[in-house]
Amino acid sequence: MRLSSPGLNHQSQEGEKKCLNSELWHACAGPLVSLPSVGTRVVYFPQGHSEQVAASTNKEVDSHIPNYPNLPPQLICQLHNVTMHADVETDEVYAQMTLQPLSQQEQKEVYLLPSELGTANKQPTNYFCKTLTASDTSTHGGFSVPRRAAEKVFPPLDYSQQPPCQELIARDLHDNEWKFRHIFRGQPKRHLLTTGWSVFVSAKRLVAGDSVLFIWNEKNQLFLGIRRASRPQTVMPSSVLSSDSMHIGLLAAAAHAAATNSRFTIFYNPRASPSEFVIPLGKYVKAVYHTRVSVGMRFRMLFETEESSVRRYMGTITGIGDLDPVRWPNSHWRSVKVGWDESTAGEKQPRVSLWEIEPLTTFPMYPSPFPLRLKRPWPTGLPTFPGMLLR
Amino acid sequence: MRLSSPGLNHQSQEGEKKCLNSELWHACAGPLVSLPSVGTRVVYFPQGHSEQVAASTNKEVDSHIPNYPNLPPQLICQLHNVTMHADVETDEVYAQMTLQPLSQQEQKEVYLLPSELGTANKQPTNYFCKTLTASDTSTHGGFSVPRRAAEKVFPPLDYSQQPPCQELIARDLHDNEWKFRHIFRGQPKRHLLTTGWSVFVSAKRLVAGDSVLFIWNEKNQLFLGIRRASRPQTVMPSSVLSSDSMHIGLLAAAAHAAATNSRFTIFYNPRASPSEFVIPLGKYVKAVYHTRVSVGMRFRMLFETEESSVRRYMGTITGIGDLDPVRWPNSHWRSVKVGWDESTAGEKQPRVSLWEIEPLTTFPMYPSPFPLRLKRPWPTGLPTFPGMLLR
DNA sequence: GTGTCGGCCGTCTGCCGACAA
DNA sequence: TTGTCGGCAGACGGCCGACAC
Numbered sequence: 001m002r003l004s005s006p007g008l009n010h011q012s013q014e015g016e017k018k019c020l021n022s023e024l025w026h027a028c029a030g031p032l033v034s035l036p037s038v039g040t041r042v043v044y045f046p047q048g049h050s051e052q053v054a055a056s057t058n059k060e061v062d063s064h065i066p067n068y069p070n071l072p073p074q075l076i077c078q079l080h081n082v083t084m085h086a087d088v089e090t091d092e093v094y095a096q097m098t099l100q101p102l103s104q105q106e107q108k109e110v111y112l113l114p115s116e117l118g119t120a121n122k123q124p125t126n127y128f129c130k131t132l133t134a135s136d137t138s139t140h141g142g143f144s145v146p147r148r149a150a151e152k153v154f155p156p157l158d159y160s161q162q163p164p165c166q167e168l169i170a171r172d173l174h175d176n177e178w179k180f181r182h183i184f185r186g187q188p189k190r191h192l193l194t195t196g197w198s199v200f201v202s203a204k205r206l207v208a209g210d211s212v213l214f215i216w217n218e219k220n221q222l223f224l225g226i227r228r229a230s231r232p233q234t235v236m237p238s239s240v241l242s243s244d245s246m247h248i249g250l251l252a253a254a255a256h257a258a259a260t261n262s263r264f265t266i267f268y269n270p271r272a273s274p275s276e277f278v279i280p281l282g283k284y285v286k287a288v289y290h291t292r293v294s295v296g297m298r299f300r301m302l303f304e305t306e307e308s309s310v311r312r313y314m315g316t317i318t319g320i321g322d323l324d325p326v327r328w329p330n331s332h333w334r335s336v337k338v339g340w341d342e343s344t345a346g347e348k349q350p351r352v353s354l355w356e357i358e359p360l361t362t363f364p365m366y367p368s369p370f371p372l373r374l375k376r377p378w379p380t381g382l383p384t385f386p387g388m389l390l391r
Numbered sequence: 392m393r394l395s396s397p398g399l400n401h402q403s404q405e406g407e408k409k410c411l412n413s414e415l416w417h418a419c420a421g422p423l424v425s426l427p428s429v430g431t432r433v434v435y436f437p438q439g440h441s442e443q444v445a446a447s448t449n450k451e452v453d454s455h456i457p458n459y460p461n462l463p464p465q466l467i468c469q470l471h472n473v474t475m476h477a478d479v480e481t482d483e484v485y486a487q488m489t490l491q492p493l494s495q496q497e498q499k500e501v502y503l504l505p506s507e508l509g510t511a512n513k514q515p516t517n518y519f520c521k522t523l524t525a526s527d528t529s530t531h532g533g534f535s536v537p538r539r540a541a542e543k544v545f546p547p548l549d550y551s552q553q554p555p556c557q558e559l560i561a562r563d564l565h566d567n568e569w570k571f572r573h574i575f576r577g578q579p580k581r582h583l584l585t586t587g588w589s590v591f592v593s594a595k596r597l598v599a600g601d602s603v604l605f606i607w608n609e610k611n612q613l614f615l616g617i618r619r620a621s622r623p624q625t626v627m628p629s630s631v632l633s634s635d636s637m638h639i640g641l642l643a644a645a646a647h648a649a650a651t652n653s654r655f656t657i658f659y660n661p662r663a664s665p666s667e668f669v670i671p672l673g674k675y676v677k678a679v680y681h682t683r684v685s686v687g688m689r690f691r692m693l694f695e696t697e698e699s700s701v702r703r704y705m706g707t708i709t710g711i712g713d714l715d716p717v718r719w720p721n722s723h724w725r726s727v728k729v730g731w732d733e734s735t736a737g738e739k740q741p742r743v744s745l746w747e748i749e750p751l752t753t754f755p756m757y758p759s760p761f762p763l764r765l766k767r768p769w770p771t772g773l774p775t776f777p778g779m780l781l782r
Numbered sequence: 783g784t785g786t787c788g789g790c791c792g793t794c795t796g797c798c799g800a801c802a803a
Numbered sequence: 804t805t806g807t808c809g810g811c812a813g814a815c816g817g818c819c820g821a822c823a824c
Contacts, residue, residue: 052631053631053632056631064653064654066643066647066651085630087630092630094630094631096633133805133806133807134806134807135805135806135807135808136806138807139794139795139796140794140795140796140797140807140808141795141796141797141798141807141808142796142797144805144806146804146805147804147805148804183797185797185798185799186798186799186800186805187799187800187801188804188805190804190805192797194796194797195796195797197796198795198796238658239476239478239483239485239658239660239663240443240444240447240485240658240660240663241444241637241640241641241658242487242644242656242657242658244644244655244656245637245640245641245643245644245655245656245657246632246636246637246640247640248639248640248643248644248647249632249636249637249638249639249640249641249643249644250632250636250640251643252457252636252639252640252642252643253633253635253636253639253640256457256639260457262455263455264635264636265633265635265636266633266636267629267630267631267632267633269630269631272630272631524784524785524786525785525786526784526785526786526787527785529786530815530816530817531786531787531815531816531817531818532786532787532816532817532818532819533817533818535783535784535785537783537784538783538784539783574818576818576819576820577784577819577820577821578820578821578822579783579784581783581784583818585817585818586817586818588817589816589817
């Protein structure tokens with residue numbers, strides 16, 4: 001007889017752990033990820049959402065997925081709720097957002113109201129992130145802590161002891177406690193995590209190439225998180241619903257919400273998604289309407305480095321136009337074709353969105369003379385590329 | 392060094408391993424699961440599909456999911472394709488089916504054609520299934536093989552040797568080889584799997600309560616599969632798409648296919664789904680139109696036992712009517728309210744579908760006098776419960 | 783007939799400094 | 804400064820029959 005096994009309290013996978021540590025979530029998500037603030041207005045891109053599903057199921061959007069002609073390529077929404085989550089199995093971070101498309105009337109008034117540029121991302125100050133080496137993940141030994149990292153984020157050791165050591169207790173995203181013996185020994189001296197480390201490695205199923213990060217906050221609390229090496233294959237178990245149905249579901253949910261001005265829920269998985277697809281309205285408006293771009297123009301764009309910091313890559317705009325003229329005409333999603341300066345950047349996306357880049361102008365930046373009030377109601381109508389608007 | 396187990400070919404989760412062992416798949420799916428044959432006509436129930444998603448995501452269908460008024464509660468479809476699959480991570484078995492709703496005209500002619508009752512389920516003959524004990528999964532020892540099982544499904548040992556032993560090689564659903572030392576020893580003598588067993592247990596992450604099964608087929612090949620104890624927590628990582636969107640997706644995909652008579656794809660996960668939701672047309676027609684049921688009538692229904700065999704439970708029909716009169720009026724899905732004889736059956740579903748039960752008639756079963764040709768076009772129209780039809 | 787245990791041996795885990803990159 | 808290794812001691816994996824249910 002197939003019965004559900006008792007004991008485990010499963011019901012509350014989500015909904016209970018609402019208040020997980022925000023600093024830790026952001027640290028795991030990476031330096032480039034920022035979440036829009038509750039109560040603000042955002043622009044939601046079904047295309048970007050679709051890309052997230054495609055990346056996760058490792059399957060392209062099939063051509064026989066129905067069109068949703070009444071679903072615009074971007075939806076201005078009120079952001080009612082944002083909660084941070086972490087997958088119980090994999091520790092993947094993701095955010096749940098509740099969006100409500102503005103009414104037609106409200107959409108027109110959008111430019112009369114101040115619009116938010118989005119909060120800056122708050123990466124913790126006292127933290128470090130290390131990519132695990134073969135030795136770190138081997139059963140032969142412990143974890144070698146980079147010296148500066150240990151001195152910055154671990155409680156100070158009593159160096160008069162020989163060897164100096166202490167017990168560290170760190171909490172992960174699920175509020176589980178992990179205990180480590182932190183010791184400063186060897187010749188030359190180095191910081192190591194010994195007892196407790198291997199338990200952590202096997203529990204989290206870490207392998208060489210994955211990253212671990214520690215945070216030391218103002219309340220003298222220690223947190224730790226993980227970032228898995230992007231195994232090309234984080235294929236989500238689709239043993240229950242076909243990827244086609246998932247794509248359709250996302251589109252239908254958005255279309256229904258748009259038609260009825262009702263709320264809908266989306267999940268944003270920053271490390272699975274190629275790009276953010278919920279953009280603060282102000283950031284969008286500024287990039288699309290108040291920035292002059294044209295073919296041949298040079299630009300900079302931020303990327304995350306291996307060591308979880310950011311660096312800029314340079315490139316040149318090679319074209320402007322629809323990514324998918326059939327399904328998503330007149331969309332600003334990845335409307336900019338680009339070429340990258342460095343040959344090592346060969347794997348970078350050949351198309352970006354306007355709000356992702358920072359155009360380099362030879363002439364000084366000036367406050368936009370363009371009136372905030374548009375003459376034509378928006379977002380209905382013809383293609384509205386910046387070049388046309390700034391005529 | 393602790394490395395991710397080599398050899399796993401991740402890239403080809405689906406698509407490649409089309410021809411996985413059918414016997415093994417059915418053994419893992421259980422004795423009650425049967426798949427309709429390719430080329431036949433089936434009845435697809437969006438409600439049942441929805442229940443599968445609800446069970447997997449552990450979330451009820453939200454009330455704000457849009458209605459699909461043009462999506463009937465059952466869809467007669469041509470079954471174009473059925474492939475058996477197994478989840479790479481968990482070994483969960485599931486089937487992918489390609490369905491094509493019949494045209495309106497074809498739907499009317501359904502009863503003029505012979506309809507298939509569905510193939511009987513083919514459980515392998517030489518197989519056994521054992522629920523793992525604490526000792527079986529402990530690191531302290533190996534696997535204790537039930538005597539009859541060993542004699543039935545393992546190659547015979549040479550009992551003149553002391554102790555008799557041999558090397559067994561078995562293949563799993565992914566065609567991976569597993570080697571075990573099979574020995575007959577101890578006082579009293581018993582069959583054991585020793586060397587190789589613990590590797591298997593840890594690789595498959597088996598725990599006490601899970602089941603393992605072995606098959607010995609006609610070609611003298613040995614296969615093995617697993618069935619996890621239904622941790623209600625096979626919650627699929629929904630870090631990418633909300634369960635609402637999944638529900639909508641399934642409905643929208645079916646609605647679109649119904650409207651355009653085009654093909655759509657569904658996944659059927661027999662151990663995650665509360666009930667089958669793709670039913671052979673003949674089985675459906677027989678149950679719904681050629682069987683007389685009424686309140687107070689007694690019936691039998693098959694269930695799977697702990698030991699992977701089947702037994703009948705008895706019950707009484709307590710009511711007949713819509714499960715969800717608002718969303719799914721006039722549906723035959725779980726239209727029968729029942730009470731179960733045994734108090735231990737308290738967790739059994741209070742509602743079943745007609746094709747799941749075997750009504751007990753005090754009067755002899757007679758060939759249905761009901762004409763095969765319906766007067767009223769079907770499936771449009773008013774509720775068509777058997778009682779009304781047999782007036 | 784089979785689940786669990788004590789006993790016993792061998793392998794591997796895991797802590798140490800050496801050494802080199 | 805830190806990744807990997809050889810050395811070593813102790814823990815645990817894993818094979819055995821005893822024993823009980």
